[in-house]
Amino acid sequence: MQTLPGFRDFFPDDCARRNYILDTWRAVARRYGFTEYDGPVVESLALYEKKSGGELVGQLFTVGAVADPGAAKGALRPEMTPTLARMVAARERDFKKPMKWFSVPSCFRHERQQRGRLREFYQLNVDILGEASPAADAELIAVLVDTLRAFALTERDFVVRLSSRTAWQQFFIQNAKRADGAALTAEDEYEFFQIVDKAERSSPEKTDAALAKFGLNAAQVLAFMRSKEPTAELAPILADLAARGLGAFVEVDYAIVRGLAYYTGVVFEVFDRAKTERALAGGGRYDGLLALMSDGKVNMPALGFGMGDVVLANMIADTPAAKAQLEAWLARERSCEVYVVIAKEELRPQALALVQELREAGHRVDFPLTSAKVGKQFQNAENLGARRAVVIGEEWPQMKVKTLATREEVLIARENLVSQLG
Amino acid sequence: MQTLPGFRDFFPDDCARRNYILDTWRAVARRYGFTEYDGPVVESLALYEKKSGGELVGQLFTVGAVADPGAAKGALRPEMTPTLARMVAARERDFKKPMKWFSVPSCFRHERQQRGRLREFYQLNVDILGEASPAADAELIAVLVDTLRAFALTERDFVVRLSSRTAWQQFFIQNAKRADGAALTAEDEYEFFQIVDKAERSSPEKTDAALAKFGLNAAQVLAFMRSKEPTAELAPILADLAARGLGAFVEVDYAIVRGLAYYTGVVFEVFDRAKTERALAGGGRYDGLLALMSDGKVNMPALGFGMGDVVLANMIADTPAAKAQLEAWLARERSCEVYVVIAKEELRPQALALVQELREAGHRVDFPLTSAKVGKQFQNAENLGARRAVVIGEEWPQMKVKTLATREEVLIARENLVSQLG
Numbered sequence: 112m113q114t115l116p117g118f119r120d121f122f123p124d125d126c127a128r129r130n131y132i133l134d135t136w137r138a139v140a141r142r143y144g145f146t147e148y149d150g151p152v153v154e155s156l157a158l159y160e161k162k163s164g165g166e167l168v169g170q171l172f173t174v175g176a177v178a179d180p181g182a183a184k185g186a187l188r189p190e191m192t193p194t195l196a197r198m199v200a201a202r203e204r205d206f207k208k209p210m211k212w213f214s215v216p217s218c219f220r221h222e223r224q225q226r227g228r229l230r231e232f233y234q235l236n237v238d239i240l241g242e243a244s245p246a247a248d249a250e251l252i253a254v255l256v257d258t259l260r261a262f263a264l265t266e267r268d269f270v271v272r273l274s275s276r277t278a279w280q281q282f283f284i285q286n287a288k289r290a291d292g293a294a295l296t297a298e299d300e301y302e303f304f305q306i307v308d309k310a311e312r313s314s315p316e317k318t319d320a321a322l323a324k325f326g327l328n329a330a331q332v333l334a335f336m337r338s339k340e341p342t343a344e345l346a347p348i349l350a351d352l353a354a355r356g357l358g359a360f361v362e363v364d365y366a367i368v369r370g371l372a373y374y375t376g377v378v379f380e381v382f383d384r385a386k387t388e389r390a391l392a393g394g395g396r397y398d399g400l401l402a403l404m405s406d407g408k409v410n411m412p413a414l415g416f417g418m419g420d421v422v423l424a425n426m427i428a429d430t431p432a433a434k435a436q437l438e439a440w441l442a443r444e445r446s447c448e449v450y451v452v453i454a455k456e457e458l459r460p461q462a463l464a465l466v467q468e469l470r471e472a473g474h475r476v477d478f479p480l481t482s483a484k485v486g487k488q489f490q491n492a493e494n495l496g497a498r499r500a501v502v503i504g505e506e507w508p509q510m511k512v513k514t515l516a517t518r519e520e521v522l523i524a525r526e527n528l529v530s531q532l533g
Numbered sequence: 534m535q536t537l538p539g540f541r542d543f544f545p546d547d548c549a550r551r552n553y554i555l556d557t558w559r560a561v562a563r564r565y566g567f568t569e570y571d572g573p574v575v576e577s578l579a580l581y582e583k584k585s586g587g588e589l590v591g592q593l594f595t596v597g598a599v600a601d602p603g604a605a606k607g608a609l610r611p612e613m614t615p616t617l618a619r620m621v622a623a624r625e626r627d628f629k630k631p632m633k634w635f636s637v638p639s640c641f642r643h644e645r646q647q648r649g650r651l652r653e654f655y656q657l658n659v660d661i662l663g664e665a666s667p668a669a670d671a672e673l674i675a676v677l678v679d680t681l682r683a684f685a686l687t688e689r690d691f692v693v694r695l696s697s698r699t700a701w702q703q704f705f706i707q708n709a710k711r712a713d714g715a716a717l718t719a720e721d722e723y724e725f726f727q728i729v730d731k732a733e734r735s736s737p738e739k740t741d742a743a744l745a746k747f748g749l750n751a752a753q754v755l756a757f758m759r760s761k762e763p764t765a766e767l768a769p770i771l772a773d774l775a776a777r778g779l780g781a782f783v784e785v786d787y788a789i790v791r792g793l794a795y796y797t798g799v800v801f802e803v804f805d806r807a808k809t810e811r812a813l814a815g816g817g818r819y820d821g822l823l824a825l826m827s828d829g830k831v832n833m834p835a836l837g838f839g840m841g842d843v844v845l846a847n848m849i850a851d852t853p854a855a856k857a858q859l860e861a862w863l864a865r866e867r868s869c870e871v872y873v874v875i876a877k878e879e880l881r882p883q884a885l886a887l888v889q890e891l892r893e894a895g896h897r898v899d900f901p902l903t904s905a906k907v908g909k910q911f912q913n914a915e916n917l918g919a920r921r922a923v924v925i926g927e928e929w930p931q932m933k934v935k936t937l938a939t940r941e942e943v944l945i946a947r948e949n950l951v952s953q954l955g
Contacts, residue, residue: 112577112579112580112619112622112623112826113619113623114572114573114576115573115575115576115577115607118573118574118575118576119572119573120570120571120572120573120616120620120623121570121571121572122570122620122624122627123568123569123570123634126568126569126570126571127568127569129571130569141868141897142892142895142896142897142898143892143897143898143899144868144869144897144898144899144917145868146545146548146549146868147545147548147549147552148542148543148544148545148548149542149543149548149551150536150541150542150543151536151537151540151541151542151653152540152574152609152639152641152653153537153540153594153609153641153653154536154537154540155534155537157534158534168599169599169600170599170600171598171599172575172596172597172598172599172607173596173597173598173599174594174595174596174609175594175595175597176593176594176595176643177590177591177592177593177594177595177643178591178592178643179643185537185594187574187575187596194542197534197535198542198544200534201534201535201542202544205544207913207916209902211868211899212545217574219574219575221598221599221600221601231573231574231575239902242902242903244902244903246902246903247902250902253889257892257893350882351885354881354882354883354885354886355885355886355888355889356886356889357889404534446563446566446567446568446633447566459776460772460776461776463773463776463777464776464777464778466777467675467777467778467779470564470565470679471679473564474564475563475564475565475566476564476565476566477565477566477633480631480661480664480666480668480669480672481664481666481668491629494629495566
C-alpha cells in the first residue's frame with residue numbers, strides 16, 4: 112500500500128521541514144499585520160467552473176460520497192482565491208478596509224507528475240482587499256520579498272518580475288484589429304493575454320499564427336515584452352519598494368501575464384535568478400472578482416499572491432545559506448530536551464511524578480517506559496537529541512543532572528530541580 | 534455561493550480559535566516527547582475498505598479527477614490510523630522503538646448533520662508504537678489528560694472512561710455458546726463487541742434479541758458493564774497514572790468498547806462529566822493492525838487516541854475557566870503590536886523605511902497605506918488592537934511613541950527607536 116501518485120507522506124523529518132515552511136510563512140505574514148483565515152478543503156464544483164478559468168478547471172479533483180452518489184458534486188480546492196472571494200463577498204461589511212488576510216491552505220491539482228509539481232501541496236496566500244492605491248501593491252510585494260528573505264534567500268537568489276495587464280490591455284486596444292472587422296471583446300483580450308503568456312516559450316511562427324486574427328505579430332509583442340520602462344502604474348510601486356530598501360528584489364518584466372482569467376492590473380511572478388526552477392510565487396490585482404462572485408453586490412479592489420511549498424523547498428535545498436538555516440532550525444526542534452534516567456526501578460513512581468512536574472513546567476521530557484540498563488537509557492537520550500539527563504538513582508532525593516554535550520554533571524535536590532532546570 | 538453542508542469557513546476570528554486548539558494540541562504532545570508526522574488528505578479507497586471497518590466505510594467521501602474519470606478511486610481520510618499503519622509498515626526499521634508520534638490532520642466523514650459533528654474536522658492523533666507494556670497505555674492516557682488540562686479543563690469537567698476489549702473477550706469466551714453449536718469466530722467476537730457498544734443506548738429487549746444467538750442476555754452484559762473492578766491489565770495503568778497525580782481523571786467503565794474493528798486490548802473514551810456532549814476523545818490498543826497492513830511483515834504492538842476539535846470547542850465555550858483562557862489567548866494574538874502614524878505625508882518614505890526596520894526586528898507592524906487624518910489613523914490603530922503608536926510628524930527625526938492603553942507618550946530619536954521599542 113502506497114500513497115496515490117503526487118501525494119506525500121510526511122515522516123517526522125519531512126513533517127519538520129514542512130512545518131519550518133508553514134511556520135515561517137505565518138510568522139512573516141503576521142509581522143506585516145496580516146490576519147489568518149481558512150476555508151473548507153472541499154468546495155462546490157461550480158465555484159471553480161465559474162471563477163478560476165484557464166487550465167485549473169481541467170485539473171480539478173471531484174468529491175462524491177459513498178452513501179450519496181447522486182449528491183451535488185464537490186471539488187478539492189485547486190487554489191484559494193475563489194474561496195476568499197466567496198467569503199469576503201458574504202461578509203464584507205463586517206471588516207474594516209483595507210483587509211489584510213493570509214492563509215496557508217493545502218491545495219489539490221490533478222497535474223502531470225514533474226519536478227516542482229505535486230497533486231497536493233501547501234500554498235501561502237496573502238491578499239489585500241479594499242485598497243486601490245499602488246501602496247497596497249507595494250505592501251503585498253514587500254511581504255512576498257520578506258517571506259523569501261526569511262528563508263535566508265537573497266536578491267542574488269530570486270527576483271520579483273513585475274508586469275501589468277493594464278499595460279498589455281492598452282497595447283492590445285491601441286494595436287489590435289480583428290481581421291473580420293468586429294469590435295474587440297473581453298474574450299479577445301483574455302485570448303491575447305494567453306498568447307502573450309506563452310510567447311516566450313513558443314516559436315515566433317506559432318505566435319504569429321495565433322496573433323494574426325488580431326492583426327498583430329510576434330515581433331511587436333516581443334518588442335513590448337522586452338521594454339523595461341515602468342508604466343505610470345508601476346513607477347510608484349517601485350518607488351515605495353525602494354524606500355523600504357527592497358528595490359534590488361524587483362524588476363519590470365512584461366513577459367509576465369499570468370494564466371488565470373481574473374487578473375486585472377499589476378501582475379508578478381517570482382523566479383530563482385538562475386531560472387532553473389518553476390515560479391516560486393505569483394499574483395496580482397483582481398479588482399473585478401468580488402463583483403463577479405457577489406453578482407455585483409460587493410465591488411472592491413483586491414490583490415494577492417500565492418506561494419507553493421514544493422518549488423520553495425527545492426530552492427532551500429539548493430541554496431547553501433538557506434539550507435544551513437533550515438538545518439539549524441531542525442536541530443532546535445528535536446523532540447526531547449530533558450531525559451529522565453531511572454537508575455533504580457523501585458523509584459519509578461517518584462520518576463513519574465518528576466516527569467509530570469517537568470512537563471507541566473513546559474519542558475519537552477522523555478523517559479524509559481520499561482526497565483532498561485542505565486547505559487542504554489543514556490544512549491536513548493542521545494538518540495532523541497536531549498540536552499540534559501536527570502538521573503534518579505542512588506543519590507535520591509538528590510539527582511545527578513548531566514549536560515550531554517559537555518558531560519558536565521551537577522547534583523541537585525529534588526525540591527530545587529524544576530526551578531534550577533530553568 | 535456557500536460552503537457545502539458540514540464544511541466550515543474560518544473567518545479570522547474562527548481561524549484564531551481553531552489555531553488555539555491546534556497550537557495547544559501540538560505544544561502538549563511535544564512536551565511529552567511526541568514527534569509530528571502527517572500523511573496525504575487523499576488515500577486509496579482500498580485502504581479504508583480493508584482496515585477501518587464499522588460505519589466509517591459508509592461515511593467515506595470519494596475522490597475522482599475531471600481529467601481522468603476512469604482512474605483508481607481515492608477517498609478523503611476519515612481517520613488517521615490506517616495512514617499511520619501504512620506509513621509505519623513501510624519504514625518501520627528506520628525508527629527506534631518505542632515510536633511516539635502525533636499528528637493534527639483534517640479528516641472527512643459524510644455524516645448526518647448534528648451537534649458536535651461536521652463533515653470536515655481536525656483530529657489530534659497521538660500514538661505509541663512498539664511498546665506492549667502498560668506503561669505505554671499510561672503514558673498515552675497521561676498525554677490525553679494533560680492535553681485537555683492545557684485548555685483549563687479539570688477533573689470536574691471531564692473523565693477518561695477506561696475499559697478493555699481483552700476483558701470483554703474473556704467474558705465472551707467464558708459465557709458465550711452459539712445456538713447452532715458451531716465454534717465462536719473472530720467475526721462473532723466483533724459482532725458481540727458491537728452489541729455491547731450499543732447496549733447502554735438500546736432497550737434490554739433489543740439487546741436480549743441480539744445476544745440470543747450467543748446464548749447470552751442483556752442482564753449478564755449489563756452486570757459486567759457496571760462492575761468497576763480493574764482487571765489485572767488495567768491495574769498497573771491506574772497505578773502509573775496515580776503516581777503522576779492524574780488518578781482523579783480516570784474511571785474504570787466497561788461500557789466503553791469502541792466501534793472500530795481494529796482495537797485489541799485497552800480501550801477508552803473521554804466524556805464531559807455532565808455527559809451532555811458526545812465523546813471528546815477515544816482510543817486504545819490496536820496490536821494486530823500493523824501485521825494486517827503489512828501482510829504479516831511488521832508485527833508490532835501499538836496504541837493511540839483521536840480527539841476532534843468540534844466537541845472540544847463546544848466544551849471550551851461552555852466551561853467558564855476554559856473560555857476565559859481562550860479569550861486571553863485571542864487578545865494576545867491581535868494582528869498588530871505597533872502602528873506607525875504618518876502625520877506628515879511627505880515623510881512617507883522615511884515611514885516606510887522605519888516600518889521595514891521594525892518588522893525585521895520581529896514586531897507586528899501596520900501603517901496607513903494612503904494619506905489619512907491623524908485621528909483616523911489612531912482610530913485604526915485601536916481597531917487593530919495595537920499596543921503602541923509611533924508618530925512620524927513635526928518632531929522628526931524624533932518620534933512620539935504613545936502607549937495606547939495608558940495614553941502615556943515619550944519622545945524617542947529615530948536612531949534609538951528600534952532598540953528602545955524592545
